[in-house]
Amino acid sequence: MTENTTGVQAQQHDIIIRNARVIDGSGEPSFTGDLAILDDRISALGDLSKDRGASEIDAGGKVLAPGFIDSHTHDDHALVATPSMDFKISQGVTTVVTGNCGVSIAPLAIDRRPPPPIDLLSGDPRNFHATFAGYLDALDAEPAAVNAVCQVGHSTLRLAAMERLDRTATGDEIDAMRTTLAESMEAGAAGFSTGLFYPPARAAATEEVIEILEGFSDFGAIHTTHMRDEADHIADSIAETARIGREAKIPVLISHHKCVGRNNHGRSGETLAAIDQARATQLLTLDAYPYVAGSTMLDAGRLMTASKVLVTWSVPHPNYSGWDLEDVAKDMGRSVDDTIEALLPAGGIFFSMDEEDVRKILAYPHTMIGSDGIPGDEHPHPRLWGTFPRVLGHYSRDEGLFDLETAVRKMTSMTAEQFKLKDRGTIRLGAFADLVLFDAETIEDSATFEHPKTPARGIDRVFVNGRLVWSDGGFTGARPGRALRHRH
Numbered sequence: 001m002t003e004n005t006t007g008v009q010a011q012q013h014d015i016i017i018r019n020a021r022v023i024d025g026s027g028e029p030s031f032t033g034d035l036a037i038l039d040d041r042i043s044a045l046g047d048l049s050k051d052r053g054a055s056e057i058d059a060g061g062k063v064l065a066p067g068f069i070d071s072h073t074h075d076d077h078a079l080v081a082t083p084s085m086d087f088k089i090s091q092g093v094t095t096v097v098t099g100n101c102g103v104s105i106a107p108l109a110i111d112r113r114p115p116p117p118i119d120l121l122s123g124d125p126r127n128f129h130a131t132f133a134g135y136l137d138a139l140d141a142e143p144a145a146v147n148a149v150c151q152v153g154h155s156t157l158r159l160a161a162m163e164r165l166d167r168t169a170t171g172d173e174i175d176a177m178r179t180t181l182a183e184s185m186e187a188g189a190a191g192f193s194t195g196l197f198y199p200p201a202r203a204a205a206t207e208e209v210i211e212i213l214e215g216f217s218d219f220g221a222i223h224t225t226h227m228r229d230e231a232d233h234i235a236d237s238i239a240e241t242a243r244i245g246r247e248a249k250i251p252v253l254i255s256h257h258k259c260v261g262r263n264n265h266g267r268s269g270e271t272l273a274a275i276d277q278a279r280a281t282q283l284l285t286l287d288a289y290p291y292v293a294g295s296t297m298l299d300a301g302r303l304m305t306a307s308k309v310l311v312t313w314s315v316p317h318p319n320y321s322g323w324d325l326e327d328v329a330k331d332m333g334r335s336v337d338d339t340i341e342a343l344l345p346a347g348g349i350f351f352s353m354d355e356e357d358v359r360k361i362l363a364y365p366h367t368m369i370g371s372d373g374i375p376g377d378e379h380p381h382p383r384l385w386g387t388f389p390r391v392l393g394h395y396s397r398d399e400g401l402f403d404l405e406t407a408v409r410k411m412t413s414m415t416a417e418q419f420k421l422k423d424r425g426t427i428r429l430g431a432f433a434d435l436v437l438f439d440a441e442t443i444e445d446s447a448t449f450e451h452p453k454t455p456a457r458g459i460d461r462v463f464v465n466g467r468l469v470w471s472d473g474g475f476t477g478a479r480p481g482r483a484l485r486h487r488h
């Protein structure tokens with residue numbers, strides 16, 4: 001405490017941000033005020049005209065919000081490989097949830113290139129970690145700019161426990177996966193993800209997932225899923241997801257919810273009604289990203305449902321990254337199917353959704369925002385750099401899909417609650433100082449399908465654990481991120 005000129009005890013802080021429009025993450029209306037940071041926490045809030053900070057920032061009426069939590073990422077290895085995480089902090093993201101779609105960088109000891117889609121994390125087996133504890137320790141040793149909440153992937157466990165992946169697991173294999181999952185949860189894993197759509201897990205029966213998860217509700221874990229089918233059989237997949245949650249007695253989160261393929265355009269009314277019905281008796285939420293195109297490994301099956309495909313990477317033909325698949329076929333003088341074969345292993349962007357469905361799903365009250373960005377791609381989907389500003393600028397401000405307070409809630413407190421992140425996702429006294437200062441008038445995603453690696457406009461400053469990581473349109477060099485261990 002120091003004495004100020006009026007004789008009132010004034011508190012000394014590290015940083016004071018004055019004259020901000022504070023959106024606290026709860027969904028409540030914003031208010032104008034000041035916020036102070038001491039070390040890694042919010043140390044005062046309100047009218048701080050009598051307080052002093054070692055450094056002071058005039059927000060000039062810009063929005064001060066909790067740092068965004070990206071509920072759906074594939075940043076497992078990016079946290080190690082590109083610790084500046086500029087594609088995230090440039091959007092105001094301060095925490096990423098990793099290990100999605102059944103795919104995690106740990107626990108897996110492997111001596112060859114992992115099969116797709118596990119290789120979307122890294123094609124180099126040396127980048128995988130044999131134990132979950134070892135992975136989290138590696139994040140501690142070389143911290144990233146953002147915090148990480150890490151999940152265990154079902155396909156990763158299958159690859160470690162099973163000789164062949166084209167069948168459901170035996171009792172012994174399920175036991176082996178349960179043992180590894182328990183060790184990982186003890187080490188601090190926040191959840192268990194499945195990707196039943198993908199080849200490494202496609203043959204897994206529903207019962208396999210239920211048996212692996214039984215008893216893990218004691219760990220307070222969540223099950224997130226890239227469902228078996230997001231196209232013609234989406235209703236069956238929602239029923240399967242709900243059944244896993246009910247029978248394993250665990251909260252479930254439907255990842256990147258969408259209705260894929262022309263046949264299924266307009267079905268979001270039906271899928272959201274099914275989700276509402278399940279929610280009446282169990283814990284079930286979802287996330288989504290704000291685009292009509294998805295992105296994943298390239299394979300022929302996906303083409304049937306897409307109106308256009310762009311190549312995001314190819315091991316044998318990296319020169320075709322960013323090309324339209326049809327142009328690649330012409331250039332190679334081959335059929336589209338033969339072209340795909342020639343490009344593999346490879347990734348693509350698939351234009352396969354309907355704008356009205358995207359809007360309905362984003363606006364659904366229980367939808368969080370998750371980017372699903374793939375940081376290793378040479379020509380990534382623009383969601384990697386644009387997701388959060390696109391929701392705030394395009395969908396909230398320009399299109400009026402929901403108010404700004406609601407948009408912020410979908411990327412902060414709602415996500416923190418699902419992943420049980422203590423003292424994050426809200427602005428209040430004593431919470432961690434994960435913060436973003438942005439201009440509500442100008443915030444805009446700049447990343448496009450043509451030029452995806454472009455930082456957004458309108459993000460002024462970003463703080464992680466009280467340290468400034470993004471300022472004046474660039475990374476500050478600070479890497480205050482933490483591996484947030486799940487405690488149960």
Ligand SMILES: [Zn+2]
Nearest residue numbers: 101226255256
């Ligand atoms: Zn997925």
